[in-house]
Amino acid sequence: MPTTTEPETVPAPATAATVPAIKFENVEKRFGDNVVLKDLNFEVAKGDRVTLIGPSGSGKTTILRLVMTLEDLSGGFIYIDGEPLTHEERGGKRVELGEKAQKQIRKRIGMVFQQFNLFPNMSVLENIIEAPVHVLGQSKEEATARAMELLESVGLPDKADAHPLELSGGQQQRVAIARALAMDPEILLLDEVTSALDPEIVGEVLGILRHIAATTDITMLIVTHEMQFARDVSNRVMMFDGGKVVEEATPEVMFTNPQHERTQSFLHAVLGNAEDQIGTR
Amino acid sequence: MNELWDWDAAYAVLPELLLAFLKVTLLVTVVSTAIAAVLGLVIAILRMSVPKPVAVVINFIGDFIRMTPIVVQLLFAYWTFLSVDAIVIGIAVFGIHYSTYMAEVYRAGIESVPKGQWEATKALSMSKSRTWIAVIIPQALRATVPALGNYAISMFKDTPFLLTIGVVEMVRAGLTFGGNHFRYMEAITLAGVIFLLASYPTSLLISRLEKRLAYNY
Ligand SMILES: Nc1ncnc2c1ncn2[C@@H]1O[C@H](COP(=O)(O)OP(=O)(O)O)[C@@H](O)[C@H]1O
Ligand SMILES: [Mg+2]
Numbered sequence: 291m292p293t294t295t296e297p298e299t300v301p302a303p304a305t306a307a308t309v310p311a312i313k314f315e316n317v318e319k320r321f322g323d324n325v326v327l328k329d330l331n332f333e334v335a336k337g338d339r340v341t342l343i344g345p346s347g348s349g350k351t352t353i354l355r356l357v358m359t360l361e362d363l364s365g366g367f368i369y370i371d372g373e374p375l376t377h378e379e380r381g382g383k384r385v386e387l388g389e390k391a392q393k394q395i396r397k398r399i400g401m402v403f404q405q406f407n408l409f410p411n412m413s414v415l416e417n418i419i420e421a422p423v424h425v426l427g428q429s430k431e432e433a434t435a436r437a438m439e440l441l442e443s444v445g446l447p448d449k450a451d452a453h454p455l456e457l458s459g460g461q462q463q464r465v466a467i468a469r470a471l472a473m474d475p476e477i478l479l480l481d482e483v484t485s486a487l488d489p490e491i492v493g494e495v496l497g498i499l500r501h502i503a504a505t506t507d508i509t510m511l512i513v514t515h516e517m518q519f520a521r522d523v524s525n526r527v528m529m530f531d532g533g534k535v536v537e538e539a540t541p542e543v544m545f546t547n548p549q550h551e552r553t554q555s556f557l558h559a560v561l562g563n564a565e566d567q568i569g570t571r
Numbered sequence: 572m573n574e575l576w577d578w579d580a581a582y583a584v585l586p587e588l589l590l591a592f593l594k595v596t597l598l599v600t601v602v603s604t605a606i607a608a609v610l611g612l613v614i615a616i617l618r619m620s621v622p623k624p625v626a627v628v629i630n631f632i633g634d635f636i637r638m639t640p641i642v643v644q645l646l647f648a649y650w651t652f653l654s655v656d657a658i659v660i661g662i663a664v665f666g667i668h669y670s671t672y673m674a675e676v677y678r679a680g681i682e683s684v685p686k687g688q689w690e691a692t693k694a695l696s697m698s699k700s701r702t703w704i705a706v707i708i709p710q711a712l713r714a715t716v717p718a719l720g721n722y723a724i725s726m727f728k729d730t731p732f733l734l735t736i737g738v739v740e741m742v743r744a745g746l747t748f749g750g751n752h753f754r755y756m757e758a759i760t761l762a763g764v765i766f767l768l769a770s771y772p773t774s775l776l777i778s779r780l781e782k783r784l785a786y787n788y
Contacts, residue, residue, distance in 0.1 A: 360690050397696045407691035411709040420705060421695035473695060 309372040311336045311477055311509040312357060318365030319352055319533075326352050327533040330366070334526075336476075339503055339510040341520040341541070344530030345556055350513040353530075354479045357511065358401045359392060370395050370477070397425065400475030404482045406462040408454035408469070414441070415450040418469045426473065433472070440468035444498050460491035464498060471502070477509045478502075484516060492516070499523065517561060521545055529553045581757040584748045588761055591744035596730045597769075599662050599740070604723040606666030611673025615681060616703060618674070633671040641668050642732050649736040661733045669726050676718040680711035713784045720777035724770050741765065 310333035319327040326349045334340050342350040355361045356368060359376055367384075368375040375395050377386050408417050418440065419433035428436075441447050444464040454462055463483060470478060480499065484492040496519045503510065503523040514520055520527060520541060527544040529537040529552065537550040545561075548554045614633065618626045636644070641664065648660045684707050692702040734743040745758030 358690075358694055360693060393696055396693075399694075401694040403687060403690065403694075405687050407685075407687035407694075409688065409691065409706050409710075411706070411713075420701070421697055424698065424701045424705075425696045469695070 309336075310334055310369070311338065311371060312511065313369040313372075314353075314366070315369065316366035317356065317363065317368060319349070319356060319361065320364040325533065327356075330533065330535070332528065332535055332538075334509060334511060336371075336509055337507045338526060339512065339524040340526045340528060341512045341514060341524040342528050342530055343514075343517075343520070343544075343556065343560075344536075348530040349533050350530055351481055354401065354481050354511060354513060357477070358399060358479055359396055370398060397473070398476040399479065400470035400473050400477070401479040401481070402463070402466050402470050402483045404486050406454070406459070406466045406486075408462055408466055410453065410455050412453075413450065414446070414452050414454065414457070414465050417454065417465060418472050421469075422472050437468070437472055440471055441465075443501070444468045445494070458491065459487045460494050463487065463495050467495075467498060467502070475508060477511065480510060480512045480514070482513050482515065484514070515560065517545065517557075529556065531556070575756060577754055577757060580752060580754040581761060583752070584745060584754075584758045585761060587744050587748055588741050588758065588765060591739055591741045592765055592769075595658065595733070595738060595740040596727070599658065599665060599730055599733065599738075600723065600727045602662050603665035603669065603726055606662070607669035607673050607722070607726070608719060610666060610670035612677050612708070614670060614674035615677035618678070619681065620699075633674060636668055636671045641665070641729055642735055644668060645732055645736050657733075657736045657738045660736060661730075661738050665726055665729070669722055672722050673719060676715045676722070677711060680713075680715035681707060683714050684710045716784060717777055717781040720773070720780070724773055724777075727770060727773075728766060 312334040314330050314332050317327055317330040318325070330353075342353065344350055352361060356363055357370075357375070363376050365384075367377055367379070373395055374387060376392055377384050379385075408414075409420070412420065415434065415437055418437040419428075419430065422428045422433040422436065423430055438447065438450065441450055444467055446461060446464055446468075449457060449461065449465070454465065457465065463486075467483075483499070484495050487495060496516060499519070500523055502508065510523070512520065512524060524541055527539060527541050528535050529544070529548075529550065531552045537544070537548065537553045539548070544553070545557065548557055614629065618629050621629070644664050645661065648664050649657060652660060688706055688710065689702070692706055697706070730740050731742040733740045734746070739747070741762050742759075745762045746755070749755035749758050
């Protein structure tokens with residue numbers, strides 16, 4: 291067994307210190323007859339930065355989308371801070387929560403998409419303050435002040451009045467990151483946020499994410515092909531294949547001394563000669 | 572007196588035509604367009620938000636309205652609601668009839684909004700109403716403004732059907748003048764010219780608006 295933390299072996303009371311930020315319990319996800327995830331169990335502790343790696347089609351995106359409630363859960367349970375996200379067990383039965391209860395939990399989760407998904411009909415500033423004002427009930431002044439701080443921190447203070455489609459892909463993604471952070475999420479989901487970007491601007495976006503990882507305690511669930519980035523920001527890497535976690539370890543162990551044969555061949559395929567590739571960016 | 576065109580008759584009928592144009596044709600077009608635009612949007616959103624069986628019923632009613640002539644609907648409503656003013660019947664029938672077309676336009680516009688936009692609103696925990704008002708409708712409208720404008724023009728040109736239920740719109744006013752003076756040519760020609768003079772600039776305006784919206788995006 292590779293180096294892991296196994297919280298479920300410690301029967302501790304449900305206190306803030308031990309309740310995981312995210313917990314998958316016997317999660318199953320089907321698209322029609324296609325069973326993508328089956329009996330999936332894992333936990334992400336508060337403040338953890340977990341990177342999911344694995345071959346294309348192994349279900350990484352689906353996991354993030356399940357947490358964001360963009361996909362329906364076919365079976366099992368997901369808990370956020372120990373509270374059910376979409377379904378709970380009641381009287382031995384699995385029942386879906388009401389929309390109101392789901393929304394309460396969903397507010398703690400933010401997501402940055404591969405395709406940015408900024409609202410093209412709004413200015414950059416409007417994109418960022420929309421949810422803080424209308425969901426969190428902040429005043430416009432308060433939300434704007436915070437938005438300007440965030441724009442500053444992603445290096446785009448002069449773009450507040452620009453429209454998203456006037457910006458480059460890298461700039462749009464930085465706005466999308468600011469928009470997600472404006473909601474003060476406890477959990478941030480990042481799904482291949484640099485894959486739609488030109489190679490020369492990948493670095494600017496990753497730099498910002500590194501900074502966020504270093505200066506906040508937001509729990510992050512990351513899907514990326516940027517192995518050096520994964521190594522820099524995450525404290526845990528989970529290797530997926532066939533809808534299962536085949537191996538999990540710290541990045542150091544995972545990238546230098548993977549135990550499982552599937553991990554070895556996957557890393558070999560994406561990194562080529564690992565020693566040559568890692569540490570180049 | 573029997574020549575093809577009589578300028579005196581033309582001058583005499585023109586004020587009557589313009590009066591009927593302003594008081595009836597324009598009024599019905601503007602009010603019915605407003606009704607159709609709002610009702611069409613409501614139908615389009617309802618259809619996407621209600622359970623499937625309800626949506627099927629709404630679709631059926633929509634198909635029924637679109638597949639029967641507006642003249643038949645005018646006459647049917649007129650003889651069903653005898654106590655209601657004919658012009659009110661006219662406005663309601665035009666508004667409802669065209670709302671079913673506009674609902675189709677809105678549906679296409681709404682479907683043209685990428686799935687990622689919906690997902691972003693969910694990731695931001697936005698409410699249903701903010702999602703529609705702040706994100707989906709503004710983007711859907713962009714694609715629909717030209718089609719909506721063209722339906723408004725089409726409705727405008729359908730207003731002479733109102734004469735079948737006794738509303739004195741512009742053509743009816745022309746026919747009345749013609750009957751009284753035995754001169755139809757001037758009245759009918761001028762009515763046509765007035766329709767053209769109103770429709771053409773409107774369609775130019777719509778295509779300009781279309782370009783503007785496309786550019787901003
Ligand atoms: N909306 C969908 N409909 C049907 N199948 C889907 C859908 N989304 C994902 N899948 C399937 O689920 C599997 C996992 O996909 P995904 O989570 O995107 O994998 P990854 O992100 O690891 O590449 C794939 O086989 C994919 O074809
Ligand atoms: Mg993916």
